[in-house]
Amino acid sequence: xxxxxxxxxxxxxxxxxxxxxxxxxxxxxxxxxxxxxxxxxxxxxxxxx
Numbered sequence: 092x093x094x095x096x097x098x099x100x101x102x103x104x105x106x107x108x109x110x111x112x113x114x115x116x117x118x119x120x121x122x123x124x125x126x127x128x129x130x131x132x133x134x135x136x137x138x139x140x
Contacts, residue, residue, distance in 0.1 A: 104132050 092103045106128070118124075134140035 102136050104129070 092105075096103065131140060
């Protein structure tokens with residue numbers, strides 16, 4: 092995907108969750124944690140972090 096992106100395009104985020112699935116951790120704050128990860132990546136790509 093990175094090789095196909097035009098010059099100047101933002102990076103591509105690929106996150107692999109190896110602890111997921113039926114045996115993985117769960118928690119009521121997991122959705123917030125995931126959103127914070129995505130927001131932090133976006134801010135970094137934009138040079139705001």
